[in-house]
Amino acid sequence: MPNREELKGHWNEVKGRLKEHWGQLTDDDLRRAEGNTEQLVGVVQEKTGATRREVENFIDGLFNGSMGDQASAAVQQYAEAAQNLADDASRYARAQADRLAACSSDYSARVAQTVRSRPIESMAIVFGIGVAAGAFLFLGRKK
Template sequence: MKGRLKEHWAQLTEDDLRRAEGSADRLVGVVQQKTGATRNEIERFLDSLFSGGVRDQASETVQQYSDAAQRVAAEASQYAREQAQRFASQSSDYSAKLVDRARTRPGETLAIAFGLGLAAGAFLFLGRKK
């Protein structure tokens, strides 16, 4: 804000603005004294400074949040892709191991499949009786 004031009224110095710090009335008085501008003119400029500044800050903040949300979404998407690839790789590894086990030990695989079939049948049969 100080920069904008000094830009608008070049005769203002840091000391002038420091004297007026904390009070809008003092600021108006200092600007009037240094520049000869009317109170009304100064107040209109200050109002435009505050309304434009707040709007610009709000717009900038919204943009920052939007950018942050986009970064988080991109990171989440990348993480999900990596996890899906990892899961697919592990699934493929387990599938290959299962096929290898069935080829190298067919009797053991058949016994396990038979046992699982009996367990599933008993479970379904007992579940229907209730």
């Protein structure tokens, strides 16, 4: 049998299922037992003539069967949604990597063309960068 918190947490569903199963139950009948399993069993017995065992089995079935199935279905839906998002992210990352590779290839071609068309200026730039890097490393070691 569910405890008080479980019953309160799923009260609307339990109430609906009880009214569905035993049509003679009213909202007023169920309101008298809200949150209390023992009172709920008593109210259902009194109103329907069902045995205590029958009512307890029905309520246990709600919590062990269908609510578990609903939770399982919800988990499955969330897992599928997460998988879809992961697939989308993977496709996006792949597209961006391809775009970056294309840009990088384009820049490499431009640099090669520039070096071929202006070899002296290119050598001067590389020499200047080398001197700057050497000075930076040399000054960094002195500290």
